Every structure is written in C-alpha cells, then in structure tokens.
Amino acid sequence: MSDHTPSPDQAPGAPHPRETVQLIGQDAAQQAFLTAYNSDRLHHGWLLTGPRGVGKATLAWRIAQFLLATPPSDDTGLFGAPPPPGTLDIDLDHPITHRIHAGAEPGLAAITRSVNDQGRLRNEIVVDDIRKLGRFFGLSSADGGRRVVIVDSADEMNVSAANALLKMLEEPPARTTLLLISHQPSRLLPTIRSRCRTLRLAPLDPDDMQAALAQTNTEVFGQTDHLAALAAGSVGNAVRLINLGGLELYAELIAILGTLPRLDRQRALKLAETAAQRGAAEKFDLLLSLIDIALSRLALTGATGAAPMPEAALNEAETLTRLSGSPRQARHWAEVAALITARTRHGQAVNLDPASLVLDTVFKIQEIAGHSR
Structure with missing residues (x-):
C-alpha cells in the first residue's frame, strides 16, 4: 500500500x-x-x-x-x-x-x-x-x-x-x-x-473518553459535553469530529433548524457548499451522518418529552423541543429520518452533486417541519 x-x-x-x-x-x-x-x-x-x-x-x-x-x-x-x-x-x-x-x-x-x-x-x-x-x-x-x-x-x-x-x-x-x-x-x-x-465492547463514558482522546494526542478545546453527545462513546467518532470540524458543522445545522419553518436559505446554501469543496468527501459524509443524528434526536425528544442531554450544540434543546414536542411528532420525525437517510445514501450511490444533495435534504426537512406543526 x-x-x-x-x-x-x-x-x-x-x-x-x-x-x-x-x-x-x-x-x-x-x-x-x-x-x-x-x-x-x-x-x-x-x-x-x-x-x-x-x-x-x-x-x-x-x-x-x-x-x-x-x-x-x-x-x-x-x-x-x-x-x-x-x-x-x-x-x-x-x-x-x-x-x-x-x-x-x-x-x-x-x-x-x-x-x-x-x-x-x-x-x-x-x-x-x-x-x-x-x-x-x-x-x-x-x-x-x-x-x-x-x-x-x-x-x-x-x-x-x-x-x-x-x-x-x-x-x-x-x-x-x-x-x-x-x-x-x-x-x-x-x-x-x-x-x-x-x-x-461498550461505548465509553465521558471520563474514559477524555482519557482515550488524550492517548491519541487529540486536543479538545472546550465543548466536551457537545463532543460526548455526538461521539456516542466512540473515540473514533470523536477524533473524526474534531479533525473534520464536526462540532461546528452540527452547531450550524442546529442553527439552521432553529429558523424553521421559515428556513434561512442563505445559511442552508452556505452549509451545502461546504460539502462541495474540493477534497471534501469525508466532510460531506460526516455532514450526512450529522443530519441523521439531528433527526434521531428530534424523534427522541418528542418520544420522551425532553431533549437528550447533554446538548450537542448551543440552543439544541430549545430547537428540538419546539420542532418535536409530542409523541405524534416523534413518530413523524422517525419516519422522516428513515426516508431522508435512504434518499441521501441513494444520492451518494449515484454520485449526485454533494451540494445539491445537502440542499435538497434541508428543503425536505423544511417541508416536513411545516407539515408537522
């Protein structure tokens, strides 16, 4: 090799x-x-x-x-x-x-x-x-x-x-x-x-996660709670999130969801463009994974009556609770998550333009958010 x-x-x-x-x-x-x-x-x-x-x-x-x-x-x-x-x-x-x-x-x-x-x-x-x-x-x-x-x-x-x-x-x-x-x-x-x-082997708890990250010589500058929430007990996930700017990507995704149902189209377009940059294949794949995570946390919020903790981004709990405040909405978001995951993976398989695929996904979420109110 x-x-x-x-x-x-x-x-x-x-x-x-x-x-x-x-x-x-x-x-x-x-x-x-x-x-x-x-x-x-x-x-x-x-x-x-x-x-x-x-x-x-x-x-x-x-x-x-x-x-x-x-x-x-x-x-x-x-x-x-x-x-x-x-x-x-x-x-x-x-x-x-x-x-x-x-x-x-x-x-x-x-x-x-x-x-x-x-x-x-x-x-x-x-x-x-x-x-x-x-x-x-x-x-x-x-x-x-x-x-x-x-x-x-x-x-x-x-x-x-x-x-x-x-x-x-x-x-x-x-x-x-x-x-x-x-x-x-x-x-x-x-x-x-x-x-x-x-x-x-089980997911790591936050203390073990910090110890394992130290062993990889990966530096974490704050936001340890956000990292723990997104990494789900996986050191490999945490290293990937840090190296590819995953915390910032997810924070921007939550901020865009916070504008729903009246989507901030300029912010959505800018997010989509990050997936279209040269050599951004890994970041594109990570962004799709983060969309999956956001939709899953939306469904969990409605099902349990409370946003998952710790937050994975600033103001995430407020946004998730507003968009998914009931078991009915939880079921709706769970169905949406399965649909969008299938759409994005199909889009990857047939090599659709990354920016177009991300933008189409965000527009689909906007459409669903309007229907689920």
Whole structure:
C-alpha cells in the first residue's frame, strides 16, 4: 500500500491500534478473555463486537501481542509453570512488541481491505485476501509456535471471502487464534458467528473518553459535553469530529433548524457548499451522518418529552423541543429520518452533486417541519 493510500484499519488522525499503549474503558472484555485463557478454554475464534471506535481493534492487537509473547501453559520450563497472567499488558521492550510495531512479526497476519491492480483501496475484503492465509500458515508452522489472525473488519468480507474464512473456522490450524472485528455482526454469516466466542465492547463514558482522546494526542478545546453527545462513546467518532470540524458543522445545522419553518436559505446554501469543496468527501459524509443524528434526536425528544442531554450544540434543546414536542411528532420525525437517510445514501450511490444533495435534504426537512406543526 502506498504512503498516500489510507489504512482501512486506522482512524484518520489517530495512532494505529497496534501502537495504542493502553485500552481504556474495556476492562470487562479484557478480563473475559483472560478468564478463558487462564481456564484453558481459549477458543480458536473470537468475535469482537461493539460500535465503531470503542477499542475493538486495539483489543485485538493487545490479544495478539499477549498470545504471541506469553509461553503456552504446557511450557513449564526449568522452574515449573508460571503464575496465570492477570493482565494483557506486554512490556514495550519485548521483542514481540518491537516486531509487531514494525509489521515484522511472522506469527501474526492482519487482513484488511487490500489495494487493487489500479492501486486503489477496495471496498471489500475479497477471497484472495483470505486465501493468502494459506501461505501464512505454511510458513509459520515450522517453529511450532502460536499464530494469530486479525480480520478488520469482518463485516467487509464479500460472500466468497466469508465462505473461505468459514472453512478456516470449521477446521482451524493448530495453535491458531482468529480475531474477527465486527461493527455489525448481524451482517456476518450465522455460521461464522456460531463458531466464534463473542467479546462485546461498550461505548465509553465521558471520563474514559477524555482519557482515550488524550492517548491519541487529540486536543479538545472546550465543548466536551457537545463532543460526548455526538461521539456516542466512540473515540473514533470523536477524533473524526474534531479533525473534520464536526462540532461546528452540527452547531450550524442546529442553527439552521432553529429558523424553521421559515428556513434561512442563505445559511442552508452556505452549509451545502461546504460539502462541495474540493477534497471534501469525508466532510460531506460526516455532514450526512450529522443530519441523521439531528433527526434521531428530534424523534427522541418528542418520544420522551425532553431533549437528550447533554446538548450537542448551543440552543439544541430549545430547537428540538419546539420542532418535536409530542409523541405524534416523534413518530413523524422517525419516519422522516428513515426516508431522508435512504434518499441521501441513494444520492451518494449515484454520485449526485454533494451540494445539491445537502440542499435538497434541508428543503425536505423544511417541508416536513411545516407539515408537522
């Protein structure tokens, strides 16, 4: 992969999961794996699930490092069996750590979306990505040590790749552990899910979020409550919001909604133009996601009788309460959210002009706001 090709298993602006020193806020998942390991119930396949950006990939790399650096329990050595490990931590100076950070550990294979013949990142993991594991198993079997495979993410496998991986789960090579990262496990083959043990990772609370962001060297200048509300416990989401100006985008979106039903068309046009700037594809995708969030929070406000807290932007609660003040309006906004999400994703799929798509979406929201009064 060239230096200009983004890594599919790394959040923009954040360190790669293999370089993350500490996994914050996921003690339960780490302890569940350790308990299985210390009880000699180490399953050959593990499915790491949970929202994007909560530490699934970091946990996978920590488990891989732990397994490759920890002698098997049947290797008692000269002084008998060592005490069972109480943590997944491995010394930063350990040779395994150095080799993993350098991408040179022969006992570890990481499967992600690969680059095609034109040098572009594929949209899915293809069967050849999985088949190359055959060579990995053949080359790494000579030393008789453990082998670990990380698939990030398993959701991105096409049908042929998924079937090829299923065969490995059904007949796993000796001393091999497969770690499958999944944001949406319902998209996986049921037979893949049934052959893995699941580790569920939860969204981070605000304190853990702040600690995790500090570890990524991402600076947050105020608005921590707004960030916590929009990121939904995901460090990956928080880093993306900060790096792409997501807090400012959402604040402007709420300000525009605050002008409804008499839409401030000039502000709406200016917002749409931010999605049409050169190289703004990521910001365009983020803006569509923020529209989804705003509509969901509108529906939640009407359903519960109160705006969600903390606010995700200044004056958000007042705007949401005015536009969605009853269960009837909540149902209406929920239907609208599904409709607009389908419209925007279709528009992306057929490459509609980003500014036109955003403006059309805002006008549709204006129309609906007028009908729901």
